Amino acid sequence: MTSQAGILRKRILDLVAEYHQIAHAPTPFVPGESPVPVASRAFEAADIQSLVDSSLEFGLTAGPLADELENRLAESFGVRSASLVNSGSSANLLAVSALTSPKLGSRRLLPGDEVITVAAGSPATVNPIVQNGLVPVFVDVSLPTYNIDSKMLEAAKSDRTRAVILAHTLGNPFDTSAVVEFVRKHDLWLIEDCCDAFGATSDGKRVGTFGDLATLSFYASHHMTTGEGGCVLTEKPLLKTIVESLRDWGRDCWCDPGKENTCGKRFDWQLGGLPRGYDHKYTYSHLGYNLKMTEMQAAVGISQLQKIPKLVAKRRANYQLLRKGLQELEHIFMLPEATPKSDPSWFGFPLAVRREAPFSRSRVVSFLENRKIATGLLFGGNLLRQPAYREVKHRVVGSLANTDFIMSQVFWIGVHPGLTPEMIAYVVDAFHHLPISDWKTLWA
Numbered sequence: 001m002t003s004q005a006g007i008l009r010k011r012i013l014d015l016v017a018e019y020h021q022i023a024h025a026p027t028p029f030v031p032g033e034s035p036v037p038v039a040s041r042a043f044e045a046a047d048i049q050s051l052v053d054s055s056l057e058f059g060l061t062a063g064p065l066a067d068e069l070e071n072r073l074a075e076s077f078g079v080r081s082a083s084l085v086n087s088g089s090s091a092n093l094l095a096v097s098a099l100t101s102p103k104l105g106s107r108r109l110l111p112g113d114e115v116i117t118v119a120a121g122s123p124a125t126v127n128p129i130v131q132n133g134l135v136p137v138f139v140d141v142s143l144p145t146y147n148i149d150s151k152m153l154e155a156a157k158s159d160r161t162r163a164v165i166l167a168h169t170l171g172n173p174f175d176t177s178a179v180v181e182f183v184r185k186h187d188l189w190l191i192e193d194c195c196d197a198f199g200a201t202s203d204g205k206r207v208g209t210f211g212d213l214a215t216l217s218f219y220a221s222h223h224m225t226t227g228e229g230g231c232v233l234t235e236k237p238l239l240k241t242i243v244e245s246l247r248d249w250g251r252d253c254w255c256d257p258g259k260e261n262t263c264g265k266r267f268d269w270q271l272g273g274l275p276r277g278y279d280h281k282y283t284y285s286h287l288g289y290n291l292k293m294t295e296m297q298a299a300v301g302i303s304q305l306q307k308i309p310k311l312v313a314k315r316r317a318n319y320q321l322l323r324k325g326l327q328e329l330e331h332i333f334m335l336p337e338a339t340p341k342s343d344p345s346w347f348g349f350p351l352a353v354r355r356e357a358p359f360s361r362s363r364v365v366s367f368l369e370n371r372k373i374a375t376g377l378l379f380g381g382n383l384l385r386q387p388a389y390r391e392v393k394h395r396v397v398g399s400l401a402n403t404d405f406i407m408s409q410v411f412w413i414g415v416h417p418g419l420t421p422e423m424i425a426y427v428v429d430a431f432h433h434l435p436i437s438d439w440k441t442l443w444a
């Protein structure tokens with residue numbers, strides 16, 4: 001870069017910082033008027049500078065910054081590889097699809113094979129099972145951890161069971177020791193959906209390091225963001241190759257965009273029914289997609305990743321403030337609990353309106369929303385009751401009573417770093433003004 005270009009670049013980035021200071025200055029919180037969102041983008045001047053800096057090069061497709069983010073993510077999780085993708089949903093699609101690759105030989109998942117999961121979750125966890133011609137097997141979850149009831153795992157297994165895919169619900173880890181023991185005993189694949197759980201630990205170990213594959217989401221409201229974005233983590237080089245092949249049109253070649261002959265034998269391969277020496281760049285070993293992340297998203301990701309410890313700490317602190325503030329309403333609301341031996345990285349604060357409570361969930365939710373306190377549902381409730389799943393071939397093992405309870409009684413409020421102690425105090429106060437004149441005596 002010429003020195004003149006360097007000077008201009010610095011001026012642009014200084015102006016970005018100045019712009020951020022003025023355009024994104026925090027506004028004072030006015031109780032009842034300012035919104036208290038369930039999620040927010042946590043960003044600073046450095047994030048916008050990183051984005052603008054990368055755009056000046058006009059390197060739009062994944063390049064050196066995407067490589068750098070992949071390396072930093074892999075290092076941060078202590079796994080061999082991190083493959084960036086354009087969303088957490090794509091990450092799950094690739095993780096499940098990878099298990100159907102012919103490159104896995106007899107361990108490959110075939111149509112009709114079963115994958116154990118839960119119906120109280122995100123469609124993005126379950127859909128890839130169905131999209132790959134596999135059969136989801138649903139078991140219930142435990143309350144108030146909102147994760148799989150691991151006692152049901154053995155009952156859920158059949159001759160066709162080949163894999164387990166589970167999310168760490170709202171950042172609260174599932175019982176990793178029971179699940180890992182089960183998959184090891186029966187030689188099953190495990191996919192950990194960590195899309196809502198970046199930074200959580202179980203038994204002192206990072207979630208994302210227990211499964212054969214793990215996925216992350218960098219959607220705007222997540223622990224760190226690239227706008228849209230996600231990642232597949234794995235320790236296994238073969239799975240990484242398959243994931244990246246599926247991500248990059250299904251190609252057999254693993255050259256980065258703009259590169260060629262990384263394998264050193266671009267015109268020397270003999271694969272499938274192709275003539276010997278057919279260009280490896282145009283050889284396809286999977287029915288793939290194009291799910292790549294862009295370079296500018298990666299630039300934002302690099303800057304965000306540096307702040308992750310601070311962002312996760314803030315989420316945990318906000319969770320504790322809410323837990324303490326709502327403690328005395330436990331007769332009315334079932335409060336969330338961390339899975340034993342875990343340190344969650346909360347995505348949200350789930351609350352269950354007890355069946356004996358003097359009001360319905362929708363009454364509570366509209367009471368809060370009227371006070372500008374945003375709420376969310378635990379995704380699809382019982383996914384099997386959603387219109388999209390009516391014709392989906394599946395198995396249910398045992399009752400889904402808790403899943404149905406979640407569908408009708410549970411909602412969640414935010415714990416994101418954008419919430420100030422003042423906002424949380426306002427939320428806690430609102431809960432104490434729910435229209436129950438004599439709840440203390442009623443429910444004591």
Ligand SMILES: Cc1ncc(COP(=O)(O)O)c(C=O)c1O
Pocket residue numbers: 087088089090092122124125167193195196217218219229230
């Ligand atoms: C558990 C879980 N998995 C996967 C996803 C999909 O992530 P994305 O929105 O990045 O596609 C979500 C959505 O937030 C989610 O909650």
